[in-house]
Amino acid sequence: MLCERCGKNPATVSYMEEINGNKVGYNLCEKCYSEFFGSFNSSVDNDILAGLIGQSPRKRIRSCPVCGASYSDFERTGLLGCAACYDVFKEELMPYIERIQGKVVHVGKKGQNLHEQELTRSLSKLQEELERAVRERRYPDAERINTRIRAVRTKIKQIRGEKDE
Structure with a gap:
């Protein structure tokens, strides 16, 4: 107008x-x-x-x-x-x-757990890839995937406020 x-x-x-x-x-x-x-x-x-x-x-x-x-x-x-x-x-x-x-910023229906949920989905996919790599005996790929899995688990623990073991 x-x-x-x-x-x-x-x-x-x-x-x-x-x-x-x-x-x-x-x-x-x-x-x-x-x-x-x-x-x-x-x-x-x-x-x-x-x-x-x-x-x-x-x-x-x-x-x-x-x-x-x-x-x-x-x-x-x-x-x-x-x-x-x-x-x-x-x-x-x-x-x-x-x-x-309580807030004036919209955080959505899923709120602040959204990042954790995305990481959890990513973790599930990585675990499936790891199983497939081991089944197909692609051990170097399996090691790289395993490293990524550990990194994602660390991020999830950080979000939850848990200490890394």
């Missing part, structure tokens, strides 16, 4: 304004957003300025550029509108995610 002001850059900032009860949405690039709001750093500054020049303060509501959902929608329903909402409301969502899940 392109910026609605310049039409050149990707729209990375999406927000809604409520003016006299009417909601108006904007999708702007960062450059146009900063130009649109000037050098003021917060909505409080903009509201103060609006009051000084006789306009009613505008209530800015940030919303998702993809589905239009606002953070207040999430607070009300507990549901996000789409996958893009996670990026749009990332700062607000992180404390909730961390409190509920």
Whole structure:
């Protein structure tokens, strides 16, 4: 989606304004957003300025550029509108995610044991190769495979926190 002001850059900032009860949405690039709001750093500054020049303060509501959902929608329903909402409301969502899940980094269904599981599979394959090499009397190959098996077993023990014997 392109910026609605310049039409050149990707729209990375999406927000809604409520003016006299009417909601108006904007999708702007960062450059146009900063130009649109000037050098003021917060909505409080903009509201103060609006009051000084006789306009009613505008209530800015940030919303998702993809589905239009606002953070207040999430607070009300507990549901996000789409996958893009996670990026749009990332700062607000992180404390909730961390409190509920304990971490904010996804480690997958298998989690931290994944590396150990891969090594275990590798160990099984190496043991099969070793048996095949011995059956076929390829003893130099069997010795190389056996060395690799010992190395994989050492790595598995390190992951498990076991001492090497």
